[in-house]
Amino acid sequence: GNTSSDAAFQKQYSSLLQRAESTHVPQVEQLFVELAGNQDNTLGEAKTREFFERVINLIAPGYSEEKRTTLLQGWSSKSSLSLIDVEKVIRKQFAAEFAMTASPLKEYCISGVKKSVPVLVQITTPCKTNQEAKETPPIAIACVLDRSGSMSGSKLKFAIRAICKVIKHLGPKDVFHLVAYDDRVTVPIQNGDLTDKAELKKTVRGIRTGGSTNIADALTRAASLLDTADLPTNALKRIYLFSDGVANAGEITSSSGLSELAKRINKNSNITLSSFGLGRDYNEQTMSGIAKNGEGEYYFIAAASDIPVTMSKAIHGLLDLYGTNAQLLLRGKGHGIVSKLFGKYAEHELDKPLPLGDLRANDRKNILFEVEVACNSESDLNEVVCQCILTYDQVAQSETGTQNSAQFEVTLTFTRNEDKLNSVKQNNAVYIAQTMQKVASTDREIVALLDRRDYDTSISLKQRSLDLLKEAEQ
Known part of the structure; x- marks a missing residue:
C-alpha cells in the first residue's frame, strides 16, 4: 500500500469525524458573522434577539414556545454580544437539553x-446531573462465555479478563450471571454475590476450553436466567456474548439463524444483546448480526491491550444511559x-x-x-x-x-x-454524513478488490475517497 496516501487518508478522515461531532458551533459562528459583519465585531441589542431566535431554529427547532420565551428573555437582556460569549452560551444551554x-x-x-x-x-x-448519575437503575447482566476448542489460548484469556472487568464495575444492587458453553451449556455463576467480587473472578478464571460451539443454547439459557430472575421492572437486562463466533453445534448454527434468535430474545424478553468478537479469525457476520438484531453494540477484541478501553466503553455506556x-x-x-x-x-x-x-x-x-x-x-x-x-x-x-x-x-x-x-447553501452536517457514507461504501469495494488482487483499481478508489474527504473538509 501507499503509506503516505494512507496517512493522508486517516488525517482527513479523523478531521471530518471531529467536524461531524461539532457541526452546530461552526454554523452558529457563521450566523454571527453574517449579522455582525465579522468575528471581531459584537452584536448590538437590536440584533441580539434576532440572532438567538435563529440559533434556536438551527439547534433546537422542536423547543416549546414556553422554553423559547424563557431562553430569549435571558439572552436578549444583553446589550452586546461577542463571538466568545456566543460559544459559551450555546455549549452551556444546549448541553442540558434533549x-x-x-x-x-x-x-x-x-x-x-x-x-x-x-x-x-x-x-x-x-x-x-450529579443526582441522575447516582440514580442509575439496577443492571442485570448474563455474560455468555465461549469455552469451545477454537477459543483455546489467547482468546479465552482475553474473554476471562474482559468478564472480570465487567464484575469490577457492577454494584451490590446489580445482578450477575455467567453462562459457559462448548457443545454443552453450564451456569458456573447464577445470581453472583457482588459483595465478594474476588470469589466471582476466581470462578471465571477457572473456566477451561472444551469441545464444539453451541451458541444458540447458551444465548437461550442466558435469556431464561434474566427472564426468571426477581428483578425490578426498571432493571436493564443485558447479555454479553464473548466468542469467536464459530458455531458448529446445536439446532442453530448459521449466522442468519443466530441473528433471528437474538431478535426474538430482544423482542420477547426486552433483553439487549451485545457481542465481543475475539481473535483475528472470528466470524464477523455472526457476531455483528447478533448485536445488530439484539439492538446492542458490537465490539472487537484483537489484543490484550484492547480489553480495558473496550470494556470500559461497554460498561460506562450502561451507566450513562439516557x-x-x-x-x-x-x-x-x-x-x-x-x-x-x-x-x-x-x-x-x-x-x-x-x-x-x-x-x-x-x-x-x-x-x-x-x-x-x-x-x-x-x-x-x-x-x-x-x-x-x-x-x-x-x-x-x-x-x-x-x-x-x-x-x-x-x-x-x-x-x-x-x-x-x-x-441556497447546503447543510454542512448532512454533507459530511453523506460523504462518510460514500467513503465507507468505497472502502468495502476496496476490500473486495484487494481479495481479487486488483491493486491498481484499489489505489484509484482509495484516492477517490481521499478526494471526497478533502472536498468535504473545505
Missing part, C-alpha cells in the same frame, strides 16, 4: 423533476417517499421503525436516509415531505419509568427558479 432535528441537504428543491434528497436525523442527549428501546419511524408525507437508508440500517424495511436501542447521555446519534420527491407545482410550494417520530423509554431510578416521544417534520420548498435554488 433535542431531535431532521435536516435536508438543501431546503429548496427543483419542481418538475424526480429527485432523491439526503436527510440527516440528529438525536442529541444531555449530560446527566433512554432505552429507542425506535425511529420515518414516514413520507405529501410529495415525499422514504426511499433509502444508510449505514447499519441499509437493509432495514423502509416502512418499519428503526431499532436505535440505547440512547447514551451526552451523546449524538446520526441517522442518514433519502427521501424521493416529485412535485410539479408551477409556483413556489412549501411542503412537509417527511415525518420523523422517535419513541424511547426514559431511564429512571423508580420502577415506573416513563415512555417519551419526539417528532420532527422535514419541510422542502419546491421551486422552478434555478437561481433561487443555487443561492
